[in-house]
Amino acid sequence: MTTTTRRKKAPLPQPRGEAFVRGVLEVALAQLAEVGYERLSIPAIAELANVNKTSIYRRWPSKAELVRDTVASAMSHSNDAPDTGSLRGDLIALTRTVATFMQSPAGAAIVRIMLAEGSNPEMRALGDMAYREASGVGPWAVVKRAQTRGDFQSKIDPSLVLFTLAGAMLHRVFVEKRDAPEAFLEQVVDLVLEGAAAKKK
Amino acid sequence: MTTTTRRKKAPLPQPRGEAFVRGVLEVALAQLAEVGYERLSIPAIAELANVNKTSIYRRWPSKAELVRDTVASAMSHSNDAPDTGSLRGDLIALTRTVATFMQSPAGAAIVRIMLAEGSNPEMRALGDMAYREASGVGPWAVVKRAQTRGDFQSKIDPSLVLFTLAGAMLHRVFVEKRDAPEAFLEQVVDLVLEGAAAKKK
Numbered sequence: 001m002t003t004t005t006r007r008k009k010a011p012l013p014q015p016r017g018e019a020f021v022r023g024v025l026e027v028a029l030a031q032l033a034e035v036g037y038e039r040l041s042i043p044a045i046a047e048l049a050n051v052n053k054t055s056i057y058r059r060w061p062s063k064a065e066l067v068r069d070t071v072a073s074a075m076s077h078s079n080d081a082p083d084t085g086s087l088r089g090d091l092i093a094l095t096r097t098v099a100t101f102m103q104s105p106a107g108a109a110i111v112r113i114m115l116a117e118g119s120n121p122e123m124r125a126l127g128d129m130a131y132r133e134a135s136g137v138g139p140w141a142v143v144k145r146a147q148t149r150g151d152f153q154s155k156i157d158p159s160l161v162l163f164t165l166a167g168a169m170l171h172r173v174f175v176e177k178r179d180a181p182e183a184f185l186e187q188v189v190d191l192v193l194e195g196a197a198a199k200k201k
Numbered sequence: 202m203t204t205t206t207r208r209k210k211a212p213l214p215q216p217r218g219e220a221f222v223r224g225v226l227e228v229a230l231a232q233l234a235e236v237g238y239e240r241l242s243i244p245a246i247a248e249l250a251n252v253n254k255t256s257i258y259r260r261w262p263s264k265a266e267l268v269r270d271t272v273a274s275a276m277s278h279s280n281d282a283p284d285t286g287s288l289r290g291d292l293i294a295l296t297r298t299v300a301t302f303m304q305s306p307a308g309a310a311i312v313r314i315m316l317a318e319g320s321n322p323e324m325r326a327l328g329d330m331a332y333r334e335a336s337g338v339g340p341w342a343v344v345k346r347a348q349t350r351g352d353f354q355s356k357i358d359p360s361l362v363l364f365t366l367a368g369a370m371l372h373r374v375f376v377e378k379r380d381a382p383e384a385f386l387e388q389v390v391d392l393v394l395e396g397a398a399a400k401k402k
Binding site: 112114115127128131134156157160161163164166167168169170171172174175176177187188190191192193194195196197198199 | 313315316328329332335357358361362364365367368369370371372373375376377378388389391392393394395396397398399400
């Protein structure tokens with residue numbers, strides 16, 4: 001993972017190493033958004049990524065394994081902990097990231113995997129995995145920092161606050177199918193934070 | 202729609218009138234839950250409901266039209282307005298109904314239609330319709346009554362309260378895939394209601 005490798009175009013017709021992984025995951029994510037999990041095809045991904053499908057199978061023996069890495073890579077943002085100086089500001093930043101992600105084609109595809117039915121065990125495992133990725137360390141770090149600062153003095157379990165905000169974003173983007181402008185984010189964060197503040201520790 | 206017709210078993214091999222409609226919608230809902238919208242088949246529904254498929258097509262010329270009535274009939278609960286004497290009690294009752302619905306196979310199938318992608322115009326129209334049905338008059342009647350009683354004195358738009366609660370249920374049932382026991386319903390209703398109360402009119 002040297003800067004040189006990153007800057008130069010891959011000198012070989014077949015990308016290798018990090019460039020190979022990055023290229024395949026990028027194409028897999030775009031395909032996931034375009035055709036969904038069921039119709040995702042490794043040969044098609046190989047062609048679009050300009051690699052041999054055997055190279056893909058060598059690293060990811062199954063479609064589920066490839067999608068697992070694709071989802072993990074696409075959701076790395078869930079580990080980011082914004083630091084605006086206040087819990088309110090941090091939660092607004094987090095809900096903004098979540099809403100933007102849900103509104104992107106790739107994000108929407110991943111949320112649909114997360115919500116998928118439990119009847120297919122492969123889909124269920126993927127959904128669970130996507131959910132674990134979505135519950136990254138970012139939001140918890142934000143809450144922890146607020147608690148240390150004395151900015152969250154509530155008897156309420158912080159997970160109720162975070163999950164309620166995530167649910168409000170889900171409803172807004174997927175049920176109402178509406179945009180989530182700044183004024184909306186502020187309103188919903190205030191609603192939940194003031195509700196939490198009412199239950200003083 | 203006489204009581205007699207309801208109590209007696211249909212005297213004819215093919216149910217007619219109200220019994221026909223009720224029977225087909227019941228089977229269509231069960232099939233929707235079992236196989237999903239894409240694989241829903243009118244001939245299969247006809248066989249299971251013991252009616253001719255031509256009779257189904259006469260009333261519902263397309264699958265989309267049949268599913269529209271199926272969804273509307275399955276979501277009639279969204280017009281119920283519980284009346285427990287307090288807004289808190291009413292909202293707990295409403296969230297209980299919503300969570301129970303989401304956890305039923307038919308409810309889950311309908312929510313998935315509601316969340317479906319917008320790329321297929323037929324699915325998009327069905328999703329919009331399911332959303333309209335879900336936004337029945339019940340919750341609004343509950344809020345209206347609370348406002349008249351002076352039980353909701355908030356500058357917050359009541360739709361933010363209702364949608365945040367619906368979102369919290371969505372997250373709980375479809376993302377966390379957890380049950381929604383009474384203690385959880387009370388916590389989330391209190392969180393949102395106290396948040397709303399903090400913004401006094």
